[in-house]
Amino acid sequence: MKGTALAPNQIAALSTVDQEQKLLQVAKTQGIEPVISYAEAMTTMHKHAQGKATDEQIQRAAASELVGWRVVGDAVEALIDPKGAAAPNAKHDASRVKRDDLPINNDRIKRCRKIAHIEPFHEWIRAMREHGHELTQKATIALGSLREDAQQRVIDMLCEGVKPNVALRLAKREELAASSRELPEGSYRVIQADPPWRYGDEKGFDAYSGTAAEGHYPTMAVEEIRDLDVKNLAADNAVLFLWATFPLLPEAISVIPAWGFAYKTAFVWDKGRPNVGNYHNASAELLLVGTRGSCVPEFKGRVEQIQRIKRTGRHSEKPVSFYTLIDQLYPTGPRIELFTRGAGVAGWDTWGNEASDVA
Numbered sequence: 001m002k003g004t005a006l007a008p009n010q011i012a013a014l015s016t017v018d019q020e021q022k023l024l025q026v027a028k029t030q031g032i033e034p035v036i037s038y039a040e041a042m043t044t045m046h047k048h049a050q051g052k053a054t055d056e057q058i059q060r061a062a063a064s065e066l067v068g069w070r071v072v073g074d075a076v077e078a079l080i081d082p083k084g085a086a087a088p089n090a091k092h093d094a095s096r097v098k099r100d101d102l103p104i105n106n107d108r109i110k111r112c113r114k115i116a117h118i119e120p121f122h123e124w125i126r127a128m129r130e131h132g133h134e135l136t137q138k139a140t141i142a143l144g145s146l147r148e149d150a151q152q153r154v155i156d157m158l159c160e161g162v163k164p165n166v167a168l169r170l171a172k173r174e175e176l177a178a179s180s181r182e183l184p185e186g187s188y189r190v191i192q193a194d195p196p197w198r199y200g201d202e203k204g205f206d207a208y209s210g211t212a213a214e215g216h217y218p219t220m221a222v223e224e225i226r227d228l229d230v231k232n233l234a235a236d237n238a239v240l241f242l243w244a245t246f247p248l249l250p251e252a253i254s255v256i257p258a259w260g261f262a263y264k265t266a267f268v269w270d271k272g273r274p275n276v277g278n279y280h281n282a283s284a285e286l287l288l289v290g291t292r293g294s295c296v297p298e299f300k301g302r303v304e305q306i307q308r309i310k311r312t313g314r315h316s317e318k319p320v321s322f323y324t325l326i327d328q329l330y331p332t333g334p335r336i337e338l339f340t341r342g343a344g345v346a347g348w349d350t351w352g353n354e355a356s357d358v359a
Contacts, residue, residue, distance in 0.1 A: 044057045044061040059134070059135055062134075062135040063125045063129065065137075066115065066135065067125075069111070069112050069115045070118070070121055072116075073112035073115045074116045076109055076113055077113060077116050111141050113144075115140055115144050118140070118143055118144045118151055119151060120148075120152055123152075124140065127158040127159055128158065131158055133163070133164050139164055139165075142172075143168065146168075146171055146175060150171040150174065150175045151171075153174070154168055154171045157170065169218075173218050173219070175218060183229055183230065183232075183338075183351060184233070184351050186233060186336065186349070187234070187334070188233055188234060188238065188336045189235045189237065189238050189330065189332070190239055190333055190336075191335070191336055191337075192243075192322075192323075192326060192337045192338070193243065194243040194318060194341070195220060195338075195339055196218060197219060197220070197252070198220055199219070199247065222248070222254070225255055226254065226255050226258040228259070228338075230259035230338070231260035233336070234261070234292055235333070236293045237292065237293035237294050237295045238261075238291070238292045238293065238295055239261075239289065239290070239291050239292075240288075240290040240292070241322075241326055242287070243285060243318065244286045244287075245282075245285055245286065246282070252286070252288060256290040259290075261290030261291060261292045262290055262291060262292070263288065263289075263290050265289045266286050266287060266289060266305075267287040267289070267306075267307060268284050268286060268287075268305060268307065269285045269286075269287060269309065269322070270283060270284050271283050271311035272308060272310040273310060273311045287322065297329040303328070307322070307325070309321050309322075327347070334349070335347065335349065336348060338352065339352040340352040
C-alpha cells in the first residue's frame with residue numbers, strides 16, 4: 001500500500017461534504033480491497049445512524065474507513081515528499097503543495113499522514129477486531145504518532161490481552177523514557193522546560209481528549225524528571241524557567257535544585273478559561289524561575305507577574321507571549337526549550353519527542 005498516489009482530482013473529491021464516505025470509494029479505485037464493499041459500508045453507516053447496525057457491522061465499516069484514510073495519507077505523503085522521508089509530525093502539510101493539488105485542510109492532512117505512518121496497519125486492524133475492541137480514528141491516529149517499534153509493541157500487548165487504552169499509554173511512556181535518556185549537547189544561558197508531569201488522574205486513554213494529561217501526551221514521574229542531566233546543559237551563569245501546576249508545586253520546586261538551580265520567583269499565567277479542579281476552577285499555571293551563578297535580568301524595566309493571556313492552543317501548549325517575555329528579560333545568550341510540543345519558536349533550540357520544525 002505504501003507509495004500509492006492519487007491524482008489531484010481524486011484528492012479534491014475528499015473535500016466534499018461526504019468526504020469520509022468517499023475515502024472508501026477512493027481506496028477501491030486504487031486497487032486496495034477494503035474490508036467490506038463500499039455499498040455495504042454505506043448501508044452499515046445508514047443503519048448505525050438509526051441504531052440498527054450490529055457491532056460486527058460497525059467494526060467492519062470502521063475498518064474499511066481506516067483503509068481509506070490510509071490511502072489518502074499515502075497520497076499526501078507522495079505529494080509532500082516523494083522520497084518518503086518526512087516524519088508524520090513534521091510541519092510540511094499543505095505549505096509545500098499547491099492548494100489546487102491538495103484542497104483539504106491541515107488537520108485532515110495531519111491525521112491521514114499519521115495513519116499512513118503505521119507500518120503494521122493491517123495487523124492493528126486485525127488485532128483490534130479479533131480481540132473485540134472498538135476501532136476508532138482517535139486510537140489509530142495515536143498509534144500512528146508512535147515509532148514503528150512502539151507500534152508493534154502495542155499490537156503485541158493487544159494479543160496478550162492488554163486493553164488498547166492501556167497498551168497505547170504504556171507504549172507512549174516507554175517511548176518517552178527512551179527519548180529522554182540523552183539531552184542535546186550545548187551550554188545554554190536560558191532554559192525553558194515544560195515537563196510532562198504525571199498526575200494521579202490517568203482515566204484511561206482516549207487519544208487527545210479529556211482533561212487528564214495522560215490522554216494528551218506521555219507523562220513522566222517526578223523522579224524521572226529530576227534525573228535528567230540538565231546540570232551539564234546549563235552554562236555556569238544561567239536561568240531556568242520551569243512550568244508547573246499548583247497540584248504538583250512541591251514536586252516542581254524539588255526539580256529546580258536537582259537541575260543545579262536555586263529558586264527565585266514565579267510568574268502566573270491566568271488563562272481566562274478554567275478547567276475543573278478539586279477545590280476550585282483551575283485557571284492558572286506557574287512559571288517558576290531559578291538561577292545558576294549570576295544571571296540577573298538584563299531588562300531594566302518591570303514586567304507584570306500575572307500574565308493574563310487567554311488559552312487558545314491545545315492541551316499544555318504555552319502562548320508565544322511567554323517566549324517574548326523571556327527574550328525581553330534575557331535577550332542575549334543561547335536558549336533552549338525542553339519538552340517542546342509542536343513547532344518551536346525562532347531563536348530557540350528545541351528538544352523533546354513531540355518537537356517539530358520551527359515555525
